[in-house]
Amino acid sequence: MRGLPGLRGTDHIGFTVPDVEEAARFFVDVIGCERFYELGPFQSDDDWMARQLDVDPRTVMKKLVFLRCGFGSNFEIFEYAAPGQRRVQPRNSDVGGHHLAFYVDDFDAALRHLRANGVRVLGEPVLRESGPSAGQTWIYFLTPWGMQCELVSFPRGKGYERETERRLWHPASPAA
Template sequence: MSMEATDTMKGLPGLRGTEHIGFTVPDLDEAVRFFVEVIGCEPFYELGPFQSDGDWMETHLNVHPRTVMKRLKFLRCRHGSNFEIFEYSAPGSNGTQPRNSDVGGHHLAFYVDDIGEAVAYLRSHGVRVLGEPTVRIEGPSAGQSWVYFLSPWGMQLELVSFPKGKAYERETDRRLWHPASPHL
């Protein structure tokens, strides 16, 4: 994309992209072990605990005022966005992992070069893979394969691969961000 096109875009002044994705897990140590030892992310720094006797937590984080952010850890997963992983203790918190179909549902997708090899690797590490990879042969995502898998605590994750690109790329010179091409 040319600098001229970027200058005329609407939105946040100075926007460069996604710096991190934050999510809450039931056990920070378990999550860090999984993301580092199985997925291959790199751990960085940790903070916490943090709590407030006033309304700081509610005002700044939209959580119960007596919430305790027990710990957080930053990770980086190769050429993707950073992760900020939280472990909280809060009155009335919901301990159920949302599904994609739930409001607030989400998943993290990891790009891999060979989806078959990655699926075999996950299974060899006892990771629950949901079915077999779906191969897109029509539409703008043609050329893409994907499959969901679950973290040990039930968080939905995805593997995605499209080593020869996606069909939409034949129709435009614009590209979605791709971890193998960070200089778009």
Template sequence: MPDRHGLPGLRGADHIGITVPDLEDASRFFVDVLGAEQFYDLGPFESDGDWMETHLGVARDSRVDRLRFLRLGSGLNVELFQYSAADQNPVPPRNSDIGGHHLALYVDDFDAAIDHLVKSGVKIMGEPTVRTAGPSAGQTWVYFQAPWGLQLELVSYPDGKGYEQHTTRRLWDPRRATL
């Protein structure tokens, strides 16, 4: 691996943590609709002191009721949290809000994946976008939402992306991931 500046020893992302309103409902969505594999639970966690505030950046009296680890395909692990907190904001941030985000899931067969989401009652946000020029040429994507409002993206580029024609450097590619 080439020497570079930044975080020493960085290999990649291990997991993303997502706070959900109901851990069981969210788990069913991730497992039954998206095909995640469930691994283990932890919790509850709470503190009489300032541990929650100091270590997690939440109000002192917050409580992690439970958290659950899952794996999506051969890639990203997902840590789902269910919190109890008096100051909890129940509205997920929009992509345009500071802290806004989405989770992009790569699929080999875009049309089959869309059909599966539609049959599962998932809200698809608009029509798929097909990139035919530029660095993302070859990519098709569309956003969709989990029942509680989390935004996700379905993405596919089975023949690669346009930028690959202009450099030997590569973004991480889920098509080459193995367990």
């Protein structure tokens, strides 16, 4: 058998931010996520943090907040204090680099919304006209703390769909 027995999909995406309250406000007020609950602070007097999370044993998880983001995955955002903590956001080209992509039905309206909320948008929208991503429009933007995000839309599908019956997961699909 290949893969995890019983795999159903992604439950949540967890990431660390410099200020969990600032991040929660951004994801709720600008992106439109829903705040569900929070935990913390948590620290351990033994090596539990090192054993369980592979962080310095004196790390303090100051707070975590769980958010639901539309019809997609949940977010678990953390604020930590730790000896030797790096506070530089990785670029996409760095090992560990990443971005969050938000699918929207109306790309132009969503882009206007980001700009109206003072969000730093990078470059200009890219429309893919050929290849497996044909029909997709995207643009990157940054959170207030510099995390990379993407706005993406392909309301008439993507080019690869003409070649196969199989489909990537999509937040607007009937199976979502």
